Every structure is written in structure tokens, then in C-alpha cells.
Amino acid sequence: MSISRLKSEVTEDVGLHLTLSFRPHYLFYLRSCLSSYFFCPQLFTFNVLKMKYNAAVAVLASAIAIANAAPTPTPERRLFGSDSANDMVDVINGELEADCKDVAVIFARGTFDSGNIGVWVGPQFRSALEDSIESLAFQGVDSTAYPATLGGYLSNGGPASGAQSLADTVTQYASECPQATIVVSGWSQGAGVAHQAISLMSSAVQQKVAALVTFGDPNKLFRPNDKLPSNIQFHTECLTGTTLDPLCADIPADFKFPTSLSDITRPFTALPGLVKGAEEAAAAVSLVARFPIQLAQSVGDFASTVTNKNKLQRLLLSPQHFTYGNLGLTTTAAEFVAGLPQVAGK
Structure with missing residues (x-):
């Protein structure tokens, strides 16, 4: 799939997911897709990715919400x-x-x-x-x-x-x-x-x-x-070292780059264990809530980044980046x- 096509479909699909502003022509297209995979494989492929992404965000939101109830601010x-x-x-x-x-x-x-x-x-x-x-x-x-x-x-x-x-x-x-x-x-x-x-x-x-x-x-x-x-x-x-911050550290030759959106979001399940105090816990919950919205707002830049391996390191946001x-x-x-x-x- 070309970057331009990915940008277009990501914008359409994530926009629908966030705003629920369904358009008649899109509903017709969606019904046609559901009846025949071969009619629109690109949309099917992206919907699979979107479901993985939504699942990862849901898991992360749940984990941080639970963690938010636990920490007590220390003096x-x-x-x-x-x-x-x-x-x-x-x-x-x-x-x-x-x-x-x-x-x-x-x-x-x-x-x-x-x-x-x-x-x-x-x-x-x-x-x-x-x-x-x-x-x-x-x-x-x-x-x-x-x-x-x-x-x-x-x-x-x-x-x-x-x-x-x-x-x-x-x-x-x-x-x-x-x-x-x-x-x-x-x-x-x-x-x-x-x-x-x-x-x-x-x-x-x-x-x-x-x-x-x-x-x-x-x-x-x-x-x-x-x-x-x-x-x-x-x-x-x-x-650096064993637990490195990929946004600033030199990436080792055997580093495993993400291949899906869930690969990018999954590491955040470890963030609750690194949070200290109510302020950070609240900030973590806010991050999870704001991420998909801001992703939709900047989907063009995201698509051009995630489909270019030379730029992919920019997306390797990890829990240790917050420590x-x-x-x-x-x-x-x-x-x-x-x-x-x-x-x-x-």
C-alpha cells in the first residue's frame, strides 16, 4: 500500500472511530467490503491494525487506571x-x-x-x-x-x-x-x-x-x-545499556523494531510500575486518553513515519523515557x- 493511500484510509477510519460521523458513501463502501474481502483488501488490512491498536490502548488504559488508584503521594x-x-x-x-x-x-x-x-x-x-x-x-x-x-x-x-x-x-x-x-x-x-x-x-x-x-x-x-x-x-x-531509551540511545543491531501499532503501544503496560505519586499517575492516564485523539489529528505525519524505517525510531516511545x-x-x-x-x- 502506498503512503498516500495509507494516509487517506487512516484519516477516514480513525476519524470515524473517534467522531462516529458516519458518511453514507462510506457505509456503502463498508457494507461492500464486509460482503467481499477481495473488493477492498486495504480497508480490511487497516481495520485489523486498528483493532490491534484499540486493544493495546484499552489494555494500557485499564492498567494505568488501576495503578492510579494505588499510589499515594509521598512528601x-x-x-x-x-x-x-x-x-x-x-x-x-x-x-x-x-x-x-x-x-x-x-x-x-x-x-x-x-x-x-x-x-x-x-x-x-x-x-x-x-x-x-x-x-x-x-x-x-x-x-x-x-x-x-x-x-x-x-x-x-x-x-x-x-x-x-x-x-x-x-x-x-x-x-x-x-x-x-x-x-x-x-x-x-x-x-x-x-x-x-x-x-x-x-x-x-x-x-x-x-x-x-x-x-x-x-x-x-x-x-x-x-x-x-x-x-x-x-x-x-x-x-543506555540493557534497558535503553530508543529515542536517544544508539540502537543495537539486533534491536527488534515494531511491525504493528500494538507493538508500539504494548510496552506501556509497564508504565504503572514506574509511576511515582498521584501527579504522575494522573499524567499517565491523561496520556492514554489523549494519544488516540492526537494520533487522528496528526495521522498524515504518523503514516509517513511508520511506513519509513529510517524514521521509525522516532516512534519508539517507551516507559523508561518517563523515568x-x-x-x-x-x-x-x-x-x-x-x-x-x-x-x-x-
């Missing part, structure tokens, strides 16, 4: 705080009691994440930085400019609007607080947004950026030839930031 988990942070914007907007900090870190959350820093990595990274840096401003990327949708990830590894918003915030903060050391950071799709944002800054603003810090960074899958300005240090956290905060890797990254020559002692 340590609650200390990570809100899914939003606006320290830099408060200064830019002239808010009362908002003042320049020695170090400013702007963070781009991952796909499906809430607020402007999310719950999986952003709050943990902020908490770890606050333990090491006394004068700190922490900021998320505007959620209107950067909604962190599946479509934004599949089309370009993160939307240009999010990258521009991040670059604009850094530029404005650097103007208001010229003595501040700035660090750009991001997780998952947000890492791609962070990479793109640096390229949108003027050379003068880039000189204010001491480092780029990323987690589960898939940027090389979209822009393999990206290079940073020489003054910007790069630190990335990526799970950077829980495994303490945000603390490792915060120690890197605190040890930068421009930051040490501040």
Missing part, C-alpha cells in the same frame, strides 16, 4: 511542586518582587506534559537546581506557543513556534538581566525545541547561554547535523549546571 514527591514555572517571565513583565537572578534556566517539557514544565522531568530538575544554586530563576516554555502535542513532535521534532517562544524569552531576559548566566534545557520533544531555539537566537544572545541540557533527546533523529555554538556546553541524559526524574538523573544534570565555570559559586 518527597509533593516537594517537586507545580507543573508550571514563570520566574523569567515575571521579571520580563515587571511583576512586583520579581528580580534578576544569577542563573536562569528555561525548560521545554515533553509531549503530552501539562503546564509549562510538566510533571515527569521539569519539577524534579527545578528542585535539584534549587538545592545547588542559591540565586535561580526557573521558567517553562509558554504552553500556548508550545502545546507539546504529538503532531508537533512527528512533524518536526518540536514546533517552530515553541522554539521561537523559548528564544524570545531568553532574549528578553538577557536584556533585562545582562549579568545572568542562562541555561537552555528540555526533555523529549522539548529537547528538540531547545536545540532549535538556540539556532534562532542572535550571536550576542547565544554568548549569554552557558549550556544546553537535555533528557531523552531525540533531536538527532530529526536534525542529525545540528551543531551548537562553541561557547555552549552540551550535557545530555540518555538511558529521568524518578531515577535521579535530573540531579546529575543539576550538578553539571552548578559546576559550570559561569555558575560555580553563585
Whole structure:
């Protein structure tokens, strides 16, 4: 089946599944298909895939819903705080009691994440930085400019609007607080947004950026030839080894790529065992609910990705991709930031 035909049929069938807006000509086509497989084998094939996908999502939704009832937020988990942070914007907007900090870190959350820093990595990274840096401003990327949708990830590894918003915030903060050391950071799709944002800054603003810090960074899958300005240090956290994160790790030769939609979704049955606290449990349930809807909205990009083996790695979202905060890797990254020559002692 050609990519264009797959796009067309995926759009039609998933759209019907989600909206139940049946069209007379489609019902006639469907009745004809049911009476004779040979009349429309493509639709039959895709319906089989769709049923596998729906089954996988149903299993995952059930598993996470059960897990959601079990975890109790620990005091340590609650200390990570809100899914939003606006320290830099408060200064830019002239808010009362908002003042320049020695170090400013702007963070781009991952796909499906809430607020402007999310719950999986952003709050943990902020908490770890606050333990090491006394004068700190922490900021998320505007959620209107950067909604962190599946479509934004599949089309370009993160939307240009999010990258521009991040670059604009850094530029404005650097103007208001010229003595501040700035660090750009991001997780998952947000890492791609962070990479793109640096390229949108003027050379003068880039000189204010001491480092780029990323987690589960898939940027090389979209822009393999990206290079940073020489003054910007790069630190990335990526799970490798036996339990690797396929979005950022080098894939071994014997790696088994998915051959169906259920192969892509099935690994998430392990996610409930990795969740910590009510915030993450709720986020996991939300992810399952939003995934099929956003898939339908971005089905063209999904189809062109899933039918191209060179792009297929972009879809290998795994439960371990959500564990950077829980495994303490945000603390490792915060120690890197605190040890930068421009930051040490501040």
C-alpha cells in the first residue's frame, strides 16, 4: 500500500472511530467490503491494525487506571511542586518582587506534559537546581506557543513556534538581566525545541547561554547535523545499556523494531510500575486518553513515519523515557549546571 493511500484510509477510519460521523458513501463502501474481502483488501488490512491498536490502548488504559488508584503521594514527591514555572517571565513583565537572578534556566517539557514544565522531568530538575544554586530563576516554555502535542513532535521534532517562544524569552531576559548566566534545557520533544531555539537566537544572545541540557533527546533523529555554538556546553541524559531509551540511545543491531501499532503501544503496560505519586499517575492516564485523539489529528505525519524505517525510531516511545526524574538523573544534570565555570559559586 502506498503512503498516500495509507494516509487517506487512516484519516477516514480513525476519524470515524473517534467522531462516529458516519458518511453514507462510506457505509456503502463498508457494507461492500464486509460482503467481499477481495473488493477492498486495504480497508480490511487497516481495520485489523486498528483493532490491534484499540486493544493495546484499552489494555494500557485499564492498567494505568488501576495503578492510579494505588499510589499515594509521598512528601518527597509533593516537594517537586507545580507543573508550571514563570520566574523569567515575571521579571520580563515587571511583576512586583520579581528580580534578576544569577542563573536562569528555561525548560521545554515533553509531549503530552501539562503546564509549562510538566510533571515527569521539569519539577524534579527545578528542585535539584534549587538545592545547588542559591540565586535561580526557573521558567517553562509558554504552553500556548508550545502545546507539546504529538503532531508537533512527528512533524518536526518540536514546533517552530515553541522554539521561537523559548528564544524570545531568553532574549528578553538577557536584556533585562545582562549579568545572568542562562541555561537552555528540555526533555523529549522539548529537547528538540531547545536545540532549535538556540539556532534562532542572535550571536550576542547565544554568548549569554552557558549550556544546553537535555533528557531523552531525540533531536538527532530529526536534525542529525545540528551543531551548537562553541561557547555552549552540551550535557545530555540518555538511558543506555540493557534497558535503553530508543529515542536517544544508539540502537543495537539486533534491536527488534515494531511491525504493528500494538507493538508500539504494548510496552506501556509497564508504565504503572514506574509511576511515582498521584501527579504522575494522573499524567499517565491523561496520556492514554489523549494519544488516540492526537494520533487522528496528526495521522498524515504518523503514516509517513511508520511506513519509513529510517524514521521509525522516532516512534519508539517507551516507559523508561518517563523515568529521568524518578531515577535521579535530573540531579546529575543539576550538578553539571552548578559546576559550570559561569555558575560555580553563585
